[in-house]
Amino acid sequence: xxxxxxxxxxxxxxxxxxxxxxxxxxxxxxxxxxxxxxxxxxxxxxxxxxxxxxxxxxxxxxxxxxxxxxxxxxxxxxxxxxxxxxxxxxxxxxxxxxxxxxxxxxxxxxxxxxxxxxxxxxxxxxxxxxxxxxxxxxxxxxxxxxxxxxxxxxxxxxxxxxxxxxxxxxxxxxxxxxxxxxxxxxxxxxxxxxxxxxxxxxxxxxxxxxxxxxxxxxxxxxxxxxxxxxxxxxxxxxxxxxxxxxxxxxxxxxxxxxxxxxxxxxxxxxxxxxxxxxxxxxxxxxxxxxxxxxxxxxxxxxxxxxxxxxxxxxxxxxxxxxxxxxxxxxxxxxxxxxxxxxxxxxxxxxxxxxxxxxxxxx
Amino acid sequence: xxxxxxxxxxxxxxxxxxxxxxxxxxxxxxxxxxxxxxxxxxxxxxxxxxxxxxxxxxxxxxxxxxxxxxxxxxxxxxxxxxxxxxxxxxxxxxxxxxxxxxxxxxxxxxxxxxxxxxxxxxxxxxxxxxxxxxxxxxxxxxxxxxxxxxxxxxxxxxxxxxxxxxxxxxxxxxxxxxxxxxxxxxxxxxxxxxxxxxxxxxxxxxxxxxxxxxxxxxxxxxxxxxxxxxxxxxxxxxxxxxxxxxxxxxxxxxxxxxxxxxxxxxxxxxxxxxxxxxxxxxxxxxxxxxxxxxxxxxxxxxxxxxxxxxxxxxxxxxxxxxxxxxxxxxxxxxxxxxxxxxxxxxxxxxxxxxxxxxxxxxxxxxxxxxxxxxxxxxxxxxxxxxxxxxxxxxxxxxxxxxxxxxxxxxxxxxxxxxxxxxxxxxxxxxxxxxxxxxxxxxxxxxxxxxxxxxxxxxxxxxx
Numbered sequence: 001x002x003x004x005x006x007x008x009x010x011x012x013x014x015x016x017x018x019x020x021x022x023x024x025x026x027x028x029x030x031x032x033x034x035x036x037x038x039x040x041x042x043x044x045x046x047x048x049x050x051x052x053x054x055x056x057x058x059x060x061x062x063x064x065x066x067x068x069x070x071x072x073x074x075x076x077x078x079x080x081x082x083x084x085x086x087x088x089x090x091x092x093x094x095x096x097x098x099x100x101x102x103x104x105x106x107x108x109x110x111x112x113x114x115x116x117x118x119x120x121x122x123x124x125x126x127x128x129x130x131x132x133x134x135x136x137x138x139x140x141x142x143x144x145x146x147x148x149x150x151x152x153x154x155x156x157x158x159x160x161x162x163x164x165x166x167x168x169x170x171x172x173x174x175x176x177x178x179x180x181x182x183x184x185x186x187x188x189x190x191x192x193x194x195x196x197x198x199x200x201x202x203x204x205x206x207x208x209x210x211x212x213x214x215x216x217x218x219x220x221x222x223x224x225x226x227x228x229x230x231x232x233x234x235x236x237x238x239x240x241x242x243x244x245x246x247x248x249x250x251x252x253x254x255x256x257x258x259x260x261x262x263x264x265x266x267x268x269x270x271x272x273x274x275x276x277x278x279x280x281x282x283x284x285x286x287x288x289x290x291x292x293x294x295x296x297x298x299x300x301x302x303x304x305x306x307x308x309x310x311x312x313x314x315x316x317x318x319x320x321x322x323x324x325x326x327x328x329x330x331x332x333x334x335x336x337x338x339x340x341x342x343x344x345x346x347x348x349x350x351x352x353x354x355x356x357x358x359x360x361x362x
Numbered sequence: 363x364x365x366x367x368x369x370x371x372x373x374x375x376x377x378x379x380x381x382x383x384x385x386x387x388x389x390x391x392x393x394x395x396x397x398x399x400x401x402x403x404x405x406x407x408x409x410x411x412x413x414x415x416x417x418x419x420x421x422x423x424x425x426x427x428x429x430x431x432x433x434x435x436x437x438x439x440x441x442x443x444x445x446x447x448x449x450x451x452x453x454x455x456x457x458x459x460x461x462x463x464x465x466x467x468x469x470x471x472x473x474x475x476x477x478x479x480x481x482x483x484x485x486x487x488x489x490x491x492x493x494x495x496x497x498x499x500x501x502x503x504x505x506x507x508x509x510x511x512x513x514x515x516x517x518x519x520x521x522x523x524x525x526x527x528x529x530x531x532x533x534x535x536x537x538x539x540x541x542x543x544x545x546x547x548x549x550x551x552x553x554x555x556x557x558x559x560x561x562x563x564x565x566x567x568x569x570x571x572x573x574x575x576x577x578x579x580x581x582x583x584x585x586x587x588x589x590x591x592x593x594x595x596x597x598x599x600x601x602x603x604x605x606x607x608x609x610x611x612x613x614x615x616x617x618x619x620x621x622x623x624x625x626x627x628x629x630x631x632x633x634x635x636x637x638x639x640x641x642x643x644x645x646x647x648x649x650x651x652x653x654x655x656x657x658x659x660x661x662x663x664x665x666x667x668x669x670x671x672x673x674x675x676x677x678x679x680x681x682x683x684x685x686x687x688x689x690x691x692x693x694x695x696x697x698x699x700x701x702x703x704x705x706x707x708x709x710x711x712x713x714x715x716x717x718x719x720x721x722x723x724x725x726x727x728x729x730x731x732x733x734x735x736x737x738x739x740x741x742x743x744x745x746x747x748x749x750x751x752x753x754x755x756x757x758x759x760x761x762x763x764x765x766x767x768x769x770x771x772x773x774x775x776x777x778x779x780x781x782x783x784x785x786x787x788x789x790x791x792x793x794x795x796x797x798x799x800x801x802x803x804x805x806x807x808x809x810x811x812x813x814x815x816x817x818x819x820x821x822x823x824x825x
Contacts, residue, residue, distance in 0.1 A: 107487025194440055335468070337436045
């Protein structure tokens with residue numbers, strides 16, 4: 001049962017005031033199903049379709065309509081649905097967990113309690129309203145063909161050292177997310193700023209060496225693959241690993257000093273039309289079958305012996321892994337003043353990138 | 363009374379039950395009071411703890427205020443929200459307002475606070491919430507005024523903490539209640555043990571055992587046991603009177619009646635009329651003695667019975683003496699004896715039973731008539747602490763070695779004499795004892811012999 005592909009890619013440039021629209025839409029499951037589940041997510045369809053296919057291939061399954069959105073747009077549209085009391089999406093899944101948290105905090109999510117959600121750790125379950133469903137790392141990506149093993153940056157310190165020399169060949173060839181355009185990029189950068197003093201040196205090194213802040217995981221990884229960029233910093237590991245599976249030149253490294261761990265957050269909007277079906281889908285995502293499907297899509301990554309060699313960390317998980325927990329502290333990064341100041345700091349490092357894409361996936 | 367006694371014991375509930383009920387009441391009321399207190403305490407403790415977190419967060423935010431030109435800049439520290447994360451499930455809302463009440467940053471759903479209350483209640487996202495308000499005064503060239511920081515949080519964690527505190531307190535109260543109940547059970551058991559001991563003592567008693575109860579009992583039921591013992595003693599004495607009467611009667615009456623019968627038979631068989639008349643005279647004398655003996659036996663029994671059953675009343679002994687003399691004169695109509703009577707002027711009042719005292723007095727007169735020499739004087743006098751009622755005569759009286767024994771029955775002789783059954787002094791003695799007094803015998807001078815009752819004075823009658 002091949003899904004009918006209805007991918008619809010929207011050009012969004014210059015559409016600031018327009019109603020935000022999904023970047024792509026796809027449906028899974030029987031066309032004549034009695035119940036339909038509208039899932040909106042930031043996850044690339046390619047990454048997420050496996051799990052939806054399995055869910056909709058079960059007997060008497062519902063149909064899933066999946067809309068792929070940019071994280072900021074998804075937040076806006078969900079918030080406005082919530083405020084208008086509209087029956088819109090039945091489930092919203094976003095890698096911008098701070099925005100998801102804010103939606104739940106502001107009362108736009110509906111609680112779902114089940115055996116599966118009980119099993120989640122506290123950092124991945126807030127009020128039974130927001131749930132962390134994946135396990136993805138913020139990694140450093142490089143092209144094995146262009147960088148020899150001695151130069152490979154295994155930590156942020158290595159990266160700073162590589163950028164330090166004035167004649168470094170990495171000048172202008174390190175890329176990271178544009179935090180204004182990418183909700184995920186902002187989240188990672190803000191988390192970096194909380195984690196360590198390294199962030200100051202790192203952003204300074206980025207500034208001096210003319211690092212590139214640009215949009216979108218796929219574009220950054222494309223750049224690494226074709227040699228435009230030698231190194232990409234803070235790329236979402238799931239995309240890098242998926243690309244590495246096709247292109248053996250791409251290698252993802254989990255920084256040794258610390259590695260941010262992101263759990264993509266799912267919530268059921270307050271006005272969902274099919275909350276029970278959405279709950280069932282959520283339970284499926286958390287079930288063994290769902291988790292193994294997510295693992296094969298690289299949305300759940302193992303850092304121990306089961307995972308890729310480059311992601312194994314020398315330190316124990318407790319010291320190196322920094323999960324981005326679902327706590328009210330996520331709201332700080334969303335504060336108007338805080339965000340303005342943080343972006344201003346960022347802009348002072350990457351002055352020329354502000355005109356690039358306004359909104360993009362991760 | 364009789365019908366009640368026939369029905370047997372009337373149950374008015376059990377002591378254990380009553381104690382149990384009052385204990386349960388005390389525990390229930392106390393438990394309720396403690397529970398309410400625990401709930402109030404839990405609420406206020408939870409409120410205070412989480413209010414501190416709110417104020418801490420608001421203060422941190424207020425501390426992060428800066429001025430850029432005339433614009434207030436807020437650089438919210440993450441630690442402020444880490445503080446709020448200590449209530450892990452609660453929604454957070456915050457807002458910063460400048461001196462004109464305009465939102466600087468935070469949630470635009472919030473209104474600038476009115477008044478200076480540090481805490482107030484409200485709601486957020488449809489749930490009850492608690493807010494803390496911190497005001498920071500800024501005095502700069504470019505900005506002069508107050509900036510208000512409001513931080514709110516829903517109250518799930520407070521509720522949970524309050525419930526937890528209350529629950530723990532209730533568990534402690536329940537445990538204490540159980541311990542108290544256990545101790546109370548033991549205490550009631552031990553308090554009721556003497557009663558059970560008493561019961562066992564009575565159950566094991568033989569039907570003829572009328573000795574006093576000898577069980578160690580606490581103060582509270584000692585009076586009950588004492589009353590019981592008095593009651594048993596009375597029954598014992600009355601039974602003894604009855605037994606004595608029967609024994610005395612059978613012992614004392616059998617011989618004279620047999621003698622009477624023998625003499626009557628003799629008279630019947632005697633042909634000589636002169637001789638017959640002499641025997642009839644003897645029969646007459648004997649029957650008179652027998653009648654007197656019967657009187658004495660019955661009197662003795664009656665007096666001992668009255669001693670237990672009649673309440674003592676104030677009695678003037680002069681009246682008693684006169685009465686006794688008067689009655690004696692009536693019974694001894696043919697006597698040529700002269701009885702003197704020696705009474706003081708003032709009333710001689712003691713608590714007593716007039717009838718018994720008159721009887722005792724009459725017995726003393728009888729004795730004096732029988733064994734003493736005239737003149738016989740009935741006297742009443744004030745003996746200091748006691749009052750004396752007695753009889754004096756000029757005879758030799760009884761031998762001194764018999765005095766100590768004089769009060770017991772049949773002390774002087776056994777059997778029947780011509781004039782007395784020997785019960786006279788024993789009746790006097792019994793009356794004296796029933797009046798908590800004593801019988802005294804003395805010989806003040808060689809030609810004078812006195813037997814009298816010493817009776818305690820009536821206190822109320824004392825001048």
